[in-house]
Amino acid sequence: MSKLRFKVVEEAFDRKAVKVDIPKERPDEYYGKYVFNRKAMYKYLPKATFDGLVYAIDHKKPLSRVLADSVADGMRRWAIDNGARHYTHWFHPLTDGTAEKHDAFIEHDGKGGVLEEFSGKLLVQQEPDASSFPNGGIRNTFEARGYSAWDISSPAFILDKTLCIPTIFISYTGESLDYKTPLLRSLNAVDKAGTAVAKFFDSKVKHVISYLGWEQEYFLVDEALYSARPDLVMTGRTLMGHESAKNQQLEDHYFGAIPSRVEAFMLDLEIECHKLGIPAKTRHNEVAPNQFELAPVFEETNLANDHNLLLMSLMAEVARRHNFRVLLHEKPFAGINGSGKHNNWSLGTDTGVLLFAPGKTADENLQFITFVVNVMAAVYKHNGLLKASISSATNAHRLGANEAPPAIISIFTGKQLARVLENLENSNAAELESLSGKMGKSVGIYQIPEIMIDNTDRNRTSPFAFTGNRFEFRAVGSSANCASAMLALNAAVADQLNDFAAKVNNRVSRGEALKQAILEEVKSLIVYSKPIHFDGNGYSEEWKQEAAGRGLDCETSVPKIFDSYLDTKSVEMFERTGVLNRVELEARNEVKWEMYTKKVQIEARVLGDLAINHVIPVATRYQSILVDNLVKIKSLFDDAKAQKIINQDLQTIETISEHMSVIKEDIERLVNARKRANSIDNERDKAIAYHDEVIPLMEVIRYHIDKLELMVDNEMWPLPKYRELLFIR
Ligand code: ADP
Ligand code: MG
Numbered sequence: 001m002s003k004l005r006f007k008v009v010e011e012a013f014d015r016k017a018v019k020v021d022i023p024k025e026r027p028d029e030y031y032g033k034y035v036f037n038r039k040a041m042y043k044y045l046p047k048a049t050f051d052g053l054v055y056a057i058d059h060k061k062p063l064s065r066v067l068a069d070s071v072a073d074g075m076r077r078w079a080i081d082n083g084a085r086h087y088t089h090w091f092h093p094l095t096d097g098t099a100e101k102h103d104a105f106i107e108h109d110g111k112g113g114v115l116e117e118f119s120g121k122l123l124v125q126q127e128p129d130a131s132s133f134p135n136g137g138i139r140n141t142f143e144a145r146g147y148s149a150w151d152i153s154s155p156a157f158i159l160d161k162t163l164c165i166p167t168i169f170i171s172y173t174g175e176s177l178d179y180k181t182p183l184l185r186s187l188n189a190v191d192k193a194g195t196a197v198a199k200f201f202d203s204k205v206k207h208v209i210s211y212l213g214w215e216q217e218y219f220l221v222d223e224a225l226y227s228a229r230p231d232l233v234m235t236g237r238t239l240m241g242h243e244s245a246k247n248q249q250l251e252d253h254y255f256g257a258i259p260s261r262v263e264a265f266m267l268d269l270e271i272e273c274h275k276l277g278i279p280a281k282t283r284h285n286e287v288a289p290n291q292f293e294l295a296p297v298f299e300e301t302n303l304a305n306d307h308n309l310l311l312m313s314l315m316a317e318v319a320r321r322h323n324f325r326v327l328l329h330e331k332p333f334a335g336i337n338g339s340g341k342h343n344n345w346s347l348g349t350d351t352g353v354l355l356f357a358p359g360k361t362a363d364e365n366l367q368f369i370t371f372v373v374n375v376m377a378a379v380y381k382h383n384g385l386l387k388a389s390i391s392s393a394t395n396a397h398r399l400g401a402n403e404a405p406p407a408i409i410s411i412f413t414g415k416q417l418a419r420v421l422e423n424l425e426n427s428n429a430a431e432l433e434s435l436s437g438k439m440g441k442s443v444g445i446y447q448i449p450e451i452m453i454d455n456t457d458r459n460r461t462s463p464f465a466f467t468g469n470r471f472e473f474r475a476v477g478s479s480a481n482c483a484s485a486m487l488a489l490n491a492a493v494a495d496q497l498n499d500f501a502a503k504v505n506n507r508v509s510r511g512e513a514l515k516q517a518i519l520e521e522v523k524s525l526i527v528y529s530k531p532i533h534f535d536g537n538g539y540s541e542e543w544k545q546e547a548a549g550r551g552l553d554c555e556t557s558v559p560k561i562f563d564s565y566l567d568t569k570s571v572e573m574f575e576r577t578g579v580l581n582r583v584e585l586e587a588r589n590e591v592k593w594e595m596y597t598k599k600v601q602i603e604a605r606v607l608g609d610l611a612i613n614h615v616i617p618v619a620t621r622y623q624s625i626l627v628d629n630l631v632k633i634k635s636l637f638d639d640a641k642a643q644k645i646i647n648q649d650l651q652t653i654e655t656i657s658e659h660m661s662v663i664k665e666d667i668e669r670l671v672n673a674r675k676r677a678n679s680i681d682n683e684r685d686k687a688i689a690y691h692d693e694v695i696p697l698m699e700v701i702r703y704h705i706d707k708l709e710l711m712v713d714n715e716m717w718p719l720p721k722y723r724e725l726l727f728i729r
Contacts, residue, residue: 002618002718004228009720012222012728017264018322023271032277034082034158036075044074057152060188068120075156076105076118079163087118089126089148090164092179092481093133094591098309099169101128102162123165125149133169134594135177136587146171151180154306157276159313166306175584179483180302182579186487187301189494189577190347196501197374198349200514201367207350210490213298213470214308215282217339217478218315219291219327220262222728225720226325231606235599236329236394236479239607239698240615242706243335244723248288258285259729262292265322269294272314278307288336289726298344301490305482308341312479328479331397333722334702338398339478343485346470347371347493357469369424370500370518373525375471376411378496379464380532382488382573383409384553384564386464387475389488391561392592393599395477407556408547409475410534412462418535424519425526461538491579498576500525559687562592593683600690601678604670607698611663614718615705622712623656656711659704666704670697 023030032039041050049070056063063071079087088100107117126148133146148167156165169178176182187210194208226232231239258266266283273280279297286293294311298304312328319326331338347355355371358364379386387409391399399407413421459465463475476485500521507517531550536543548554555561564570565585574580580588626649633649634642677689709717 002716005718005720008222008224008228009724009728011224012724015222015224015261015323017260018268020264020268020271022267027274030271031274033275035277036078036156037277040078041074044078046070046074049074053152060153063120063124063152065120068124070120072118072120072123075123075163076116079156079158080105080116082158084158084161084163086161087122087163087165089128089150089167091148091167091169092309092483093169093177094136094179094588095134095595096479096481098313099133100162100164123150126167128169133177134591135171136590136594146177151184151302153184154303155277157310159276159310160317175587176580179305179481179487182584183305183483183487183490184302185579186490186494186577189579190490190497193494193497193501193577194347194355194371195349197370197497197504198353198355198367200370200501200504200518201363202349202351202353205349205351208355209348209350210301210486211298211346211348211470212301212304212482212486213296213344214304214476214482215293215295215340215342215344216308216311216315217286217291217293217341219288219332219339220265220319220324220729221290221327221725223320223323223325225725225728228720229725231603231610232325232327232332234606235603236327237332237397237603238334238722238725239603240610240702240705240709241333241719241722241725242709244721244726247336247722247726258283258292261322261324261729265319265324266292266294268321269315269318272318273311276307276310276314278311278314280311286337286339288333290729291337291339298346301345301486305486308482330392330395330477330479333726335722336726340398340474341476341478341480341482343473343476343482344467344470345473345486345489354469356466356471366515366518366522369420370522372417372466373421373522373529374496374500375493376413376529376532377525378492379409379411379489380529381496382492382570383532384555384561384567385488385492385570385573386473386485387553387555388561388564389485390473390475390477390480391558392477392480393558393596394479395475396558398477399475406461406463406538406543407561408538408544408552408554409463409532410538410547410552411471411532412459412465412535413533414459414466414535417466418533421526421533425523427523459535459538462534463538487579491574491577494577495573557688557691559593559596559684559691562589562596562684562687565589565592590683593687596687597677597683597690600694601674604674604694604698607701608667608670610719611667611701611705615708616660616663618716618718619656619660619708619712622716623653623660625713626653626656652711656708659708659711662704663701663708666697666701670694670701673697 038054041053045053049067052067053063053071055061086102086104088102090098090100093099105116105118106114109115128146128148146169148169151166151168154166156163158164166180168176168181168184170176170181190210191208195205198205198208221232229238231237270280270283279299280294281297282295284293285291296304296307299307315326315328328339330340349355356368356375358368387407458467463473465472465474473485473489476482503521504514504517507520508514531552534543544554553564566589571582571585574585575582630646630649633645636642637645673693677686677694680686680689709721
């Protein structure tokens, strides 16, 4: 066998579970140990500082300079007491992942020694030289300055002995260069808009909060096997590899017993999560072999998103302790399920009401229906944009395949909610006059508490499903920053709620009763948003046709899907809600197209290398063994017998030659296609060229490599095969 493959398979095979260092304290004692939460603040800050900071956080107010100095002082002492020696502003640039630049807590003291130093100024704002972060042309390199500014709504934490301060990242001229800034703006927008509508039902409501509970799917691969696959190392996915005989067809992995090495990893990861205040709760095997999931208890969206980003870096680190590599790519292996990150999303009031949960009274249920239909209308109006918000070069491999949400956004409501909406739509004006118990019953709202909408009525094929008290945006990719989807969704819903409130108020000012006005507007939204409602099989061919007929966005080319960000209706919506302006949207699209191109470009290069330097030489060697064998056979058998054997072997030799020649030709065409694409200046056109010209060639090349894998002597094949990557653990 290829020496390297033989060695890594053996290494992976012999690996035992790593012992986990379980803390002596109880979970509630170490939970949040590395977070500068209210408990830590109370201990380390003077009373007045504590009160001032809590007030600023709760009322979304800026910190005064004096207060900031005092907070920084306490934060520094807390961090050093807990082992930190450095601090960093932690932000989410427009690349994947997070960015940080560490500084030590020291300054010269002027007497040849050092002082511990961390001022309010350093806490609140910094100017990282960030010229090499993607900015879509907003900043030229001569104006390299960007500001990072503390987001006080998200607590500071210690990771790897470094105090991390969550920050937003904006340009010198104020445009956002990150995900957090527009996410926070969208949360403010949905708070304001949602509060105005919630006040129709309860005047005591002061805030509407957006919640997010993500479910993170991932694969684990033994690190020795991983290291022997240049495609996994460089691109996060396998660019070649024939399906193994067994994959997920027996459905024996989902919810199956967790392998012991994996269980040790999960336990270790959860303990780390809990120390960082990430409420990791659920873990299980996923559908594909070596695929798993982690889900936390849901939290306020900004915090939940910080926690997801933090989780993704923790996973990579903890996996290495267990001699695993974690794959967050949406489609690491062809032919089996890819990984998503379901975004369970809901809105709730500061008075404790979950707005997508049916209530006990007719009034509560009118509120429930009001929020649900506004979401449906927003998702319908911006279905193209929401698809753009989850699209990427990597997620493209997952969407539209028979395992994941289709590349068309629709909403699944389930039978019970569908019936309620239908009843409401068909009720006549007389019935809607008042919302007494009787009347509630007649429109079907009243029945909801008796029926209780539950989770049994499920549809796994829907990209956006109502699941009892929340919506589940399932199309989000496993490697994505959830903020991309969450800021588009919250902004679209905020804009829709603003429109709804204005229309209701208009009716009321013309003398209509409030409840009557709400019902009339709800009815019209039910009618308006019908095309987005689809409870059938989202994987079917018929749905694609029907969706096109309904006018839903059916574009499948990712670079073109990004165009939705610049549609007039998207730009207007983002500007009205104050979430992103046109300059920011244009700059972001430049970044998206550029990232798309770069990812495909890297894959194409790696595939070229694998084909020419790994596969072709081995196939040639095997072929020459077969040829040598022919000569020997000839000398051994009489003519008739030899000819029969030779004919069979010649067939094999010929097939191998054919595959090799297609690979060689197409690699050359691939190189030329890249050259042509690279000469294009416009980022959008370049990304389209990569999508249209480069990707199809990569697929053809892969097809022929995978055929060779089946023919060439197993002992000679250089790279770990799917059956080894997916079943050794
Ligand atoms: P399933 O896989 O059945 O959809 P999980 O238990 O894996 O469910 O994940 C459900 C996720 O949804 C969890 O993160 C949970 O905290 C979250 N969730 C539950 N209720 C809400 C809600 N009202 N708003 C947002 N997220 C929620
Ligand atoms: Mg789910």
